[in-house]
Amino acid sequence: MKYDQGNANELKKKFWNALADSPFLFLQRDADPETAVPMTAQLDKDADRAIWFFTEKTSDFAKLGPVTATFEGKDHDVFARFKGTLAIESDQGRFEQFWNNFVKAWFDGGKDDPEILFLRMDLSDAEIWSGDLSLMTTAKMALGKNIREDVADKKVETTL
Numbered sequence: 001m002k003y004d005q006g007n008a009n010e011l012k013k014k015f016w017n018a019l020a021d022s023p024f025l026f027l028q029r030d031a032d033p034e035t036a037v038p039m040t041a042q043l044d045k046d047a048d049r050a051i052w053f054f055t056e057k058t059s060d061f062a063k064l065g066p067v068t069a070t071f072e073g074k075d076h077d078v079f080a081r082f083k084g085t086l087a088i089e090s091d092q093g094r095f096e097q098f099w100n101n102f103v104k105a106w107f108d109g110g111k112d113d114p115e116i117l118f119l120r121m122d123l124s125d126a127e128i129w130s131g132d133l134s135l136m137t138t139a140k141m142a143l144g145k146n147i148r149e150d151v152a153d154k155k156v157e158t159t160l
Helices: 005-021 092-098 135-142
Strands: 024-029 032-040 050-056 065-072 078-088 116-130 155-159
Touching: 005 065, 005 078, 005 116, 032 050, 050 092, 092 116
Parallel strands: none
Antiparallel strands: 024 032, 024 065, 050 116, 065 078, 078 116, 116 155
16 A cells, blocks of 8 residues: 555654654664664754764764664654765754763763764655554454554655
C-alpha cells in the first residue's frame, strides 16, 4: 500500500518530534559500518535539512562524507534510517546555539578545547516507519496471525 502525501508529511513530523524528544541515534560512515556509535543530534526546529554533532578531531567521523543514521523513538512509536553527508560546520553562531553542559561534559577544555570537531549532517533520503499498531493488529500478532497487510502503510520513503 502506498503512503499518501498527507500521511507521509504527518509521519515526517512525527519523526522530527520524536528525535527532538530523544535526540540519540546511531551514526556510521557508509564506507565503514564498524564506525557505528551512539551520537547526540543537535537540532534546530527551523532547519529540517540538517542536524549537527559535536565530536573529536580523532573520531572516525573526521573523515567526513556519506553517513547513515538509525533512530528509534523512546516510545518505540517511530523508527527511521536516514542518509546524509557530514561536513565541518564553521558557523560560530551554530556552535554557540548548541553548546551546553551536556556537550561540555565531553570536552575538558570547554568551548576552546582543541579537539572539538563540530559537524553538520546534510540530510537526504530517509525511511521512516510508524510503530503505532492498532489493538487489533497487536492481538493478531499475539495469536501468530499474519499482519503484513495491517502494517503495509506504516512506512514512508522520503527526503528529509
